[in-house]
Amino acid sequence: VYAVRARIEGEKAWRDGVANFGRTPTTGLRDPLLESHIFDFSGDIYGKRLEVQLVAYLRPEHKFPSLDAMVEQMHRDAAQAKEILARSA
Numbered sequence: 001v002y003a004v005r006a007r008i009e010g011e012k013a014w015r016d017g018v019a020n021f022g023r024t025p026t027t028g029l030r031d032p033l034l035e036s037h038i039f040d041f042s043g044d045i046y047g048k049r050l051e052v053q054l055v056a057y058l059r060p061e062h063k064f065p066s067l068d069a070m071v072e073q074m075h076r077d078a079a080q081a082k083e084i085l086a087r088s089a
Contacts, residue, residue: 003056003081006038009049015041018074018081019052022061026070039082056084 002021005014019036023029036052058077064070 001058001061001077002054003058003084004036005053005055005085006036007051008043008045009051014053015039016082016085017041018058018078019054020061025061025063026067037078039078055088056081058084 002019004017004019006017006019007014015038017036017038019034021032021034023032024035034052036050058080064073
């Protein structure tokens with residue numbers, strides 16, 4: 001899991017976010033992929049390219065005992081990423 005900055009195809013601005021690179025063991029193993037969440041963004045960007053900068057490593061990927069536990073950790077990851085990105089602006 002990483003604190004990231006992302007730029008959407010066609011835009012100049014970089015946006016803060018958090019990302020996971022891995023096989024998503026809690027929801028079912030699959031080929032590795034990068035899943036990125038851009039903070040405070042609600043647009044539809046499916047089909048567009050996303051350039052992602054890995055700013056800081058937060059933690060390794062692991063399997064959670066439940067989806068609720070995973071979501072709780074995702075909130076902690078997002079808060080940590082926001083703190084790191086605010087300091088590195």
